[in-house]
Amino acid sequence: MSELITNIGELMTQDGELGTLRNAAVVLEGERIAWIGDAGNAPAADTATDAQGRAVLPGWVDSHTHLIFAGDRTAEFEARMAGESYSAGGIAVSMNATRAASDYELTRMALGRVSEAASQGTTYLETKTGYGLDVEHEARSARIASTVADEVTYLGAHLVPAGMDAGAYTELVCGEMLGAVRPYVSWADVFCETGAFTPEQSRAVLTACREAGLGLRVHGNQLGPGAGTALAVEFGAASVDHVNFLADSDFDLLAQSWSGWDGGAGERGTVATVLPACDLSTRQPLAPARRLLDAGVQLAIASNCNPGTSYTSSVAFCVTTAVLQMGLSVHEAVRAATWGGALALGRETGTDEDGKRAVGSIAVGHRADLHMLNAPSATHLAYRPGMPLTHQ
Numbered sequence: 001m002s003e004l005i006t007n008i009g010e011l012m013t014q015d016g017e018l019g020t021l022r023n024a025a026v027v028l029e030g031e032r033i034a035w036i037g038d039a040g041n042a043p044a045a046d047t048a049t050d051a052q053g054r055a056v057l058p059g060w061v062d063s064h065t066h067l068i069f070a071g072d073r074t075a076e077f078e079a080r081m082a083g084e085s086y087s088a089g090g091i092a093v094s095m096n097a098t099r100a101a102s103d104y105e106l107t108r109m110a111l112g113r114v115s116e117a118a119s120q121g122t123t124y125l126e127t128k129t130g131y132g133l134d135v136e137h138e139a140r141s142a143r144i145a146s147t148v149a150d151e152v153t154y155l156g157a158h159l160v161p162a163g164m165d166a167g168a169y170t171e172l173v174c175g176e177m178l179g180a181v182r183p184y185v186s187w188a189d190v191f192c193e194t195g196a197f198t199p200e201q202s203r204a205v206l207t208a209c210r211e212a213g214l215g216l217r218v219h220g221n222q223l224g225p226g227a228g229t230a231l232a233v234e235f236g237a238a239s240v241d242h243v244n245f246l247a248d249s250d251f252d253l254l255a256q257s258w259s260g261w262d263g264g265a266g267e268r269g270t271v272a273t274v275l276p277a278c279d280l281s282t283r284q285p286l287a288p289a290r291r292l293l294d295a296g297v298q299l300a301i302a303s304n305c306n307p308g309t310s311y312t313s314s315v316a317f318c319v320t321t322a323v324l325q326m327g328l329s330v331h332e333a334v335r336a337a338t339w340g341g342a343l344a345l346g347r348e349t350g351t352d353e354d355g356k357r358a359v360g361s362i363a364v365g366h367r368a369d370l371h372m373l374n375a376p377s378a379t380h381l382a383y384r385p386g387m388p389l390t391h392q
């Protein structure tokens with residue numbers, strides 16, 4: 001079954017060769033993009049949709065979410081808005097509620113969150129464990145996550161549960177818990193921060209998870225300066241996320257990690273993932289996205305949807321904030337939230353033969369993940385902040 005989408009006002013492909021096209025058309029065959037070109041030359045297809053001059057972008061690739069949780073942390077948010085600062089302690093509130101929820105409840109709530117994200121243009125999504133924090137509940141979170149998300153990350157190293165020795169818990173994360181989640185996950189993450197996991201503990205987690213064959217990511221430099229970013233680069237992690245408090249040396253390390261990349265399948269560096277909604281919701285300084293890009297670092301923008309620091313899955317809101325508050329152009333922000341997210345997940349390339357089609361950009365052979373705006377250009381995402389611009 002083929003579908004022609006014609007009369008597209010602005011087709012922002014995020015493909016290096018195609019760029020942004022005007023008056024374009026796209027043909028989809030099943031789940032694959034089959035043709036792209038001028039609307040006047042479009043081939044016939046089984047069905048046709050007239051975009052009526054609307055803009056079409058790649059669907060958002062949300063590379064950082066925490067959707068497997070139960071419970072409510074409104075009171076913590078209210079206290080923060082009244083002047084308290086964010087501490088990771090609230091993770092325990094979500095842990096208790098998550099452990100108490102049934103499989104059915106957890107799955108239903110996670111699916112609801114995925115559906116909210118999809119209704120705002122997200123077409124590919126990562127999510128993490130991290131509110132189970134014992135063997136049984138981390139494995140359950142991983143299993144449920146694998147039924148609702150495209151990519152699943154193991155975050156047993158989110159917080160040391162109260163009453164547990166940090167060393168003993170880290171051993172559990174690196175041993176029995178890792179074995180229990182392994183069938184469901186392809187990534188591992190560690191919250192390397194004062195009050196969460198020390199650099200030594202983080203190193204142990206990253207080492208064990210790498211040996212288990214998982215790709216690596218790091219929550220780093222969210223609450224203060226520290227070793228998270230340097231560790232991420234040292235371990236060749238696919239991304240370091242948050243990056244609010246970076247030292248000059250962290251910029252250098254991240255930039256150097258990309259210096260040998262030829263843009264293809266060769267050795268890649270560590271993507272810096274900024275989380276603008278989280279920065280606003282925790283009243284932290286905004287991550288230095290402009291400086292990272294200027295330094296030559298590959299950037300992703302993600303929602304970080306979670307109950308503590310960022311209870312939104314609106315990538316459009318994050319893109320708007322990146323333009324209005326972080327100094328990015330519309331094109332740079334959209335790129336970071338589509339192609340950049342895919343790069344952070346190792347999904348920016350890929351073919352039918354690989355078994356996984358590329359996401360995050362619009363090109364022939366890529367997954368047919370298109371996001372049509374109710375606007376003639378992507379500029380409207382920043383020009384009309386907060387408006388419901390996802391048409392389809």
Ligand code: NIG
Nearest residue numbers: 090091191219306307308309
């Ligand atoms: O990415 N920083 C650690 N994890 C989450 C927040 C977790 C929570 O407070 O529930 C984040 O911001």
